Amino acid sequence: MNSTQNSDSSPSSSSSSSPIITMDKDLHVTFIEMMYHLLPSPYESQEINHLTLAYFVISSLDFLNSLHLLTHKEALSDWVLSFHLHPTNIPDPNNGQFYGFHGSRTSMFPPDQTGALLHNNSHLASTYSALAILKIVGYDLSNIDSELMLSSMKNLQQPDGSFIPIHTGGEKDLRFVYCAAAICFMLNNWSGMDKEKAKDYILHCQSYDGGFGLVPGAESQGGATYCAIASLRLMGFIEDNLLSTRASSSLIDVPLLLDWIVQRQGTDGGIQGRPNKSSDTCYAFWIGAVLKILGGYDFVDSKSLHGFLLACQYKYGGFSKFPGEFPDLYHTYYAFTAFSMLEESGLNSLCPELGITQVAAKGL
Numbered sequence: 320m321n322s323t324q325n326s327d328s329s330p331s332s333s334s335s336s337s338p339i340i341t342m343d344k345d346l347h348v349t350f351i352e353m354m355y356h357l358l359p360s361p362y363e364s365q366e367i368n369h370l371t372l373a374y375f376v377i378s379s380l381d382f383l384n385s386l387h388l389l390t391h392k393e394a395l396s397d398w399v400l401s402f403h404l405h406p407t408n409i410p411d412p413n414n415g416q417f418y419g420f421h422g423s424r425t426s427m428f429p430p431d432q433t434g435a436l437l438h439n440n441s442h443l444a445s446t447y448s449a450l451a452i453l454k455i456v457g458y459d460l461s462n463i464d465s466e467l468m469l470s471s472m473k474n475l476q477q478p479d480g481s482f483i484p485i486h487t488g489g490e491k492d493l494r495f496v497y498c499a500a501a502i503c504f505m506l507n508n509w510s511g512m513d514k515e516k517a518k519d520y521i522l523h524c525q526s527y528d529g530g531f532g533l534v535p536g537a538e539s540q541g542g543a544t545y546c547a548i549a550s551l552r553l554m555g556f557i558e559d560n561l562l563s564t565r566a567s568s569s570l571i572d573v574p575l576l577l578d579w580i581v582q583r584q585g586t587d588g589g590i591q592g593r594p595n596k597s598s599d600t601c602y603a604f605w606i607g608a609v610l611k612i613l614g615g616y617d618f619v620d621s622k623s624l625h626g627f628l629l630a631c632q633y634k635y636g637g638f639s640k641f642p643g644e645f646p647d648l649y650h651t652y653y654a655f656t657a658f659s660m661l662e663e664s665g666l667n668s669l670c671p672e673l674g675i676t677q678v679a680a681k682g683l
């Protein structure tokens with residue numbers, strides 16, 4: 320057991336026998352800066368998601384109030400924009416293709432001699448990541464030719480209101496409804512989706528126990544529940560701080576949802592994604608952000624969650640999924656968002672429905 324697993328890990332502990340452990344911001348800045356310059360070799364297998372990994376790095380620096388370390392923001396914007404699919408001919412937006420962002424260089428294939436696009440891999444999640452990075456570094460999204468992107472995004476919406484992530488298919492579920500909603504919100508243009516259909520799909524995903532499954536009838540899960548509530552908030556179907564208003568007037572069964580949500584925090588202080596699973600750092604965001612959107616974050620036992628997160632803090636920076644393990648970029652990022660909700664000193668505040676800082680979301 321390393322020192323970060325001490326059960327009395329509260330930074331406010333006055334016990335002389337227990338080390339006072341805090342969130343070591345400077346250490347994490349160094350850790351993320353290293354990731355910015357060179358991703359370690361274990362990330363090679365995730366090359367297809369290069370833009371999403373970049374999103375975790377850039378947005379982490381924003382949460383850590385360290386964007387000044389990005390000395391070449393324009394070059395960074397240009398790099399992100401280079402993943403945007405620009406057809407050589409003016410295409411028919413109803414041809415079934417999606418003209419968004421690719422996730423990596425290796426998934427970008429050139430058109431054939433006639434200009435036809437044989438292998439288009441532009442993806443909703445990569446497009447979300449690209450637009451989020453651009454917002455974080457202050458790029459004016461009105462410079463993006465969003466008309467073709469959004470009109471072609473309609474090709475991904477299914478008759479039941481769900482979205483597939485890529486024009487050739489793939490799973491259709493709440494993750495991609497969320498990406499589509501976040502893309503429209505960031506571009507301030509909802510022409511890319513039928514909001515009513517998307518709303519109906521989301522409502523069909525609320526389970527008997529109050530949580531949301533990724534598809535109708537599926538087991539409730541923290542990530543799916545976040546996608547449902549954040550999408551409804553982005554689309555304007557639920558108001559901010561719903562719990563402080565008349566919850567009974569809502570589209571969704573809020574008391575049942577709340578009942579499911581508050582049972583996710585365990586006796587170890589951490590938060591699980593569904594019943595009978597271990598507490599996991601990332602659910603401090605997926606579940607915590609739902610409560611934040613609903614105006615119910617007071618239901619979180621902040622002190623014990625703080626202790627769990629610190630038990631996942633690695634001595635050389637970053638956070639792990641479970642206490643005592645090696646860190647990874649994904650869980651490190653969601654630990655920062657969780658510490659932000661816990662109002663850790665020196666961290667920027669979170670826009671819970673977009674998953675980036677408030678400053679980036681508002682474009683300040």
Ligand SMILES: [Zn+2]
Pocket residue numbers: 599600601602640650
């Ligand atoms: Zn996790």
